[in-house]
Amino acid sequence: MDAEGRHRVIMHVDLDAFFASVEQRDRSEWRGKPVIVGADPKEGTGRGVVSTCSYEAREFGIRSAMPISRAWKLCPQGIYVRPDFRRYTKSSDNIMRILRKHADKFERGGIDEAFLDVSEKVRDFEDAGELAETIKREVLKKEKLTCSVGVGPNKLVAKLASDYKKPFGTTVVKPEDVLDFIMPLSARKLPGIGPKTEVALNSMGIKTVRDLSRASDGMLVQNFGKFGHRMHEMSLGIDEGEVTEGYVVKSIGREFTFEEDVPVDGNRLIFKTMDGLVDDFYPELEAGKVKFRTVAIKVRYENFDTHTREKSLKQPVRDKKIIKKILRELAVPFLSEGRKIRLVGVRVTGLSFEEEQKTLKGK
Ligand code: TTP
Numbered sequence: 554m555d556a557e558g559r560h561r562v563i564m565h566v567d568l569d570a571f572f573a574s575v576e577q578r579d580r581s582e583w584r585g586k587p588v589i590v591g592a593d594p595k596e597g598t599g600r601g602v603v604s605t606c607s608y609e610a611r612e613f614g615i616r617s618a619m620p621i622s623r624a625w626k627l628c629p630q631g632i633y634v635r636p637d638f639r640r641y642t643k644s645s646d647n648i649m650r651i652l653r654k655h656a657d658k659f660e661r662g663g664i665d666e667a668f669l670d671v672s673e674k675v676r677d678f679e680d681a682g683e684l685a686e687t688i689k690r691e692v693l694k695k696e697k698l699t700c701s702v703g704v705g706p707n708k709l710v711a712k713l714a715s716d717y718k719k720p721f722g723t724t725v726v727k728p729e730d731v732l733d734f735i736m737p738l739s740a741r742k743l744p745g746i747g748p749k750t751e752v753a754l755n756s757m758g759i760k761t762v763r764d765l766s767r768a769s770d771g772m773l774v775q776n777f778g779k780f781g782h783r784m785h786e787m788s789l790g791i792d793e794g795e796v797t798e799g800y801v802v803k804s805i806g807r808e809f810t811f812e813e814d815v816p817v818d819g820n821r822l823i824f825k826t827m828d829g830l831v832d833d834f835y836p837e838l839e840a841g842k843v844k845f846r847t848v849a850i851k852v853r854y855e856n857f858d859t860h861t862r863e864k865s866l867k868q869p870v871r872d873k874k875i876i877k878k879i880l881r882e883l884a885v886p887f888l889s890e891g892r893k894i895r896l897v898g899v900r901v902t903g904l905s906f907e908e909e910q911k912t913l914k915g916k
């Protein structure tokens with residue numbers, strides 16, 4: 554609330570099935586059909602995962618991050634496409650330009666989502682709901698894509714609200730309705746609570762946000778450290794975070810958990826996997842015209858013991874061969890450890906942007 558006791562009005566906009574919707578927009582014969590964007594399914598034997606899928610594909614039970622082989626089993630008749638980041642980035646940039654002009658303060662939250670502080674632009678929450686409809690119509694007309702919008706007194710509530718009615722939904726949560734809105738949601742919906750934390754919470758009998766709000770702050774801190782305190786705050790709908798300009802991608806990378814831990818003589822498999830991960834994210838660097846200065850590797854051993862190493866170059870470059878070469882160097886000490894490896898991750902950081910970032914950060 555500000556000095557006059559007025560609430561902030563925050564909006565969160567999230568595109569519906571973003572990558573898949575771009576594909577359906579650009580290939581009209583795919584509209585109304587199950588479209589799955591991700592790795593090559595290779596008739597069910599492919600490795601890698603689903604990036605996202607159309608709502609038609611979700612009816613078959615397919616979801617983001619699911620193994621592509623599993624998606625194939627659920628829906629062999631689906632349309633399977635490799636991601637084309639160049640087109641997604643372009644659409645994303647166009648949409649962000651539309652959204653930005655409706656906000657007092659604007660923050661891009663990722664490739665398909667943004668927060669808008671519209672406190673000065675609207676009279677009240679009802680008015681904000683109307684602005685949300687205007688924005689949805691404008692995005693649909695100019696970019697031929699649908700989005701869902703959430704409005705609330707803070708970023709947390711706005712984000713939960715945009716997810717509440719998808720696709721093409723609008724959900725307005727007034728300050729006095731925050732607790733009624735948030736309490737029945739699954740605790741898993743809160744940002745930062747992933748599958749592992751969910752399991753830990755479930756084992757304490759905590760399933761919903763209401764359960765979380767009833768747990769003691771001290772107990773949560775004891776089990777989860779600082780994040781325990783944050784979880785408790787979130788369960789009460791509290792979020793003081795400001796909408797801040799200047800979204801910057803800090804790193805780009807991928808990781809992969811082996812189906813079975815890789816034995817100590819598995820160097821070839823490790824190298825092949827790392828190369829595959831690089832091939833997977835490299836198009837994102839090309840699409841965004843991004844250079845990097847640092848290459849990093851992450852290794853998790855069978856006992857979950859996790860280590861990282863990195864190497865920085867003198868000059869930023871964009872070169873796939875260099876990434877692969879440095880990763881091989883960085884991997885050497887891990888491979889001579891004599892322990893089985895569970896996961897490898899590869900990442901580039903120290904990013905510099907030739908042009909896209911300017912349009913992101915501009916006025
Ligand atoms: P999301 O907004 O999480 O998903 P979505 O837009 O596809 O679907 P929804 O209607 O539920 O919002 O992510 C945005 C894009 O990010 C998504 O289109 C593809 C990409 N993505 C991945 O590549 N891998 C992932 O695991 C997730 C969650 C998203």
Ligand code: MG
Nearest residue numbers: 567568569665
């Ligand atoms: Mg989305």
